[in-house]
Amino acid sequence: MEKLIDKTILSEFEKDALKEIINLAFGDAAGTLADVMGMYVFLNVPVVDIMQPEDVVKYISKELELDSGFNIIEQYYIGKIKGVAFLVMSYENSESIISILNSDIYSLIKDHPIDLLAKETLMEIANIIIGACVSKIAELLADNVVYMPPRFVGENYSVDTIPKKVFNKNSYVIMLKTIFKFESKDINGIIFLVNSYESIKWLKNSINKFISTYV
Amino acid sequence: MKILIIDDSLLARIAVKKCLIELKDLSIYEASDGVEGLSKFKDINPDIVFLDLTMPVMDGFVTLQEIKKLNEKVNVIVLTADIQTKTAEKVMNLGATMVLKKPPIKNEILQALDLIKEQLQKR
Numbered sequence: 001m002e003k004l005i006d007k008t009i010l011s012e013f014e015k016d017a018l019k020e021i022i023n024l025a026f027g028d029a030a031g032t033l034a035d036v037m038g039m040y041v042f043l044n045v046p047v048v049d050i051m052q053p054e055d056v057v058k059y060i061s062k063e064l065e066l067d068s069g070f071n072i073i074e075q076y077y078i079g080k081i082k083g084v085a086f087l088v089m090s091y092e093n094s095e096s097i098i099s100i101l102n103s104d105i106y107s108l109i110k111d112h113p114i115d116l117l118a119k120e121t122l123m124e125i126a127n128i129i130i131g132a133c134v135s136k137i138a139e140l141l142a143d144n145v146v147y148m149p150p151r152f153v154g155e156n157y158s159v160d161t162i163p164k165k166v167f168n169k170n171s172y173v174i175m176l177k178t179i180f181k182f183e184s185k186d187i188n189g190i191i192f193l194v195n196s197y198e199s200i201k202w203l204k205n206s207i208n209k210f211i212s213t214y215v
Numbered sequence: 216m217k218i219l220i221i222d223d224s225l226l227a228r229i230a231v232k233k234c235l236i237e238l239k240d241l242s243i244y245e246a247s248d249g250v251e252g253l254s255k256f257k258d259i260n261p262d263i264v265f266l267d268l269t270m271p272v273m274d275g276f277v278t279l280q281e282i283k284k285l286n287e288k289v290n291v292i293v294l295t296a297d298i299q300t301k302t303a304e305k306v307m308n309l310g311a312t313m314v315l316k317k318p319p320i321k322n323e324i325l326q327a328l329d330l331i332k333e334q335l336q337k338r
Contacts, residue, residue, distance in 0.1 A: 013225060013226070016224055016225050016226050017224075017226045019224060020224045020226050020227055020317075023224070023269055023296045023317075024296040024317055024318065025296075026296070027295065027296025027297045027298055027317070028296070028298060030297060030298075030299060031297070031298035031299050034299045034301070040299060040301045040302075041299065043268070043269045043296075043297055044269065045223065045269055045270060045271045211226060214226060214230050214318050215226065215229045215230045215233050
C-alpha cells in the first residue's frame with residue numbers, strides 16, 4: 001500500500017521560514033564561493049519539499065534535465081539535523097570550473113574524463129559551498145553539525161547507497177534545493193540538501209524559535 | 216508616508232513591518248514578487264520601497280530597474296541575504312538608495328528611514 005506523505009507537518013509559514021533560512025545560508029555561502037572563485041555568484045529562489053526516500057533520485061534526475069552527463073559530489077552532515085548534500089554539475093560545467101581553478105595544469109588533464117585532480121577540485125568546491133550553506137542553516141537553527149569528507153560519486157547515484165541509519169526507508173525526507181550560477185562564465189550547479197525526517201519535530205520547533213527571533 | 220515591501224517571503228515581510236510598527240503615519244503595502252510589486256508601485260506610488268533580490272517571477276535586480284523607470288527619485292532600500300560586495304555595487308548602480316543585510320535589524324531600518332526623511336526634507 002502506498003504511504004501517505006504528511007506534507008502538512010510543516011505549515012506553509014514554516015516552509016516559508018525554512019526557505020528564508022536557506023536564502024540567508026546560501027547568501028553567506030555565495031559570498032564565500034565568490035571569494036574563492038573570484039567570480040560573482042547569482043542566487044536562485046530555494047525550494048522546500050517533503051518526499052519519500054525512494055523518490056529522491058527520481059526528483060533529482062527530473063530537476064537536472066541535462067542533455068549531457070553530470071558529476072555528483074555527496075557530503076553527509078550529522079547534528080540534530082542530519083542528511084546528505086549533493087552538489088551536481090554537468091560535465092561541461094565541471095570542466096569549466098576545474099579549468100578556472102587549475103588554469104596552469106588544466107592543459108595536462110583536459111583529455112581525461114575526470115581524473116584525480118579534477119575530482120579533488122570538485123570535492124573542494126563542494127566542501128566549501130556545502131559547508132558554508134549547511135553550517136549557516138545549523139547556526140540559524142541553533143544546531144551544530146559535523147561533516148563526513150565529501151565523496152565523488154559520478155553520476156551513478158542510487159538511493160540504495162544512502163546509509164539506512166541516515167534515512168529510514170519507511171520515513172520521509174525533507175528536500176531543500178537551490179541553484180547557483182557564476183555570472184561571467186555561464187557555469188551553474190545545483191545543491192540538494194536531503195534531510196532526515198527523524199528530526200522533523202526538532203526542526204519544526206527550531207523553525208518556530210527562528211521565527212520568533214526573526215520577527 | 217507610503218511604504219511598499221516586495222519580498223517573496225511572508226516571514227521577511229512581517230519582519231520589516233515589525234521594525235516599522237512604532238512609526239506613525241505610515242501606510243504599508245506588500246507584494247510577493249517583482250511583477251506584483253510593480254503593479255502595486257504603479258497603483259500607490261510609494262515614497263520608499265523595501266526590495267528583496269532573490270524572488271520568483273521577477274527578481275529584485277529587474278524589479279529595481281523597472282521601478283526606477285517609473286520613478287527615478289523613489290527611495291529603494293534593498294534587503295538581501297547576499298553578502299557579495301558586487302551585489303551591493305550592482306544595486307547601487309541601478310539606483311538603490313542603500314543596501315541592508317538580512318535579517319532586518321530594527322535600528323538599521325529606522326536609521327535608514329531617518330536618513331531618507333532628512334534627504335526628502337532637503338529637496
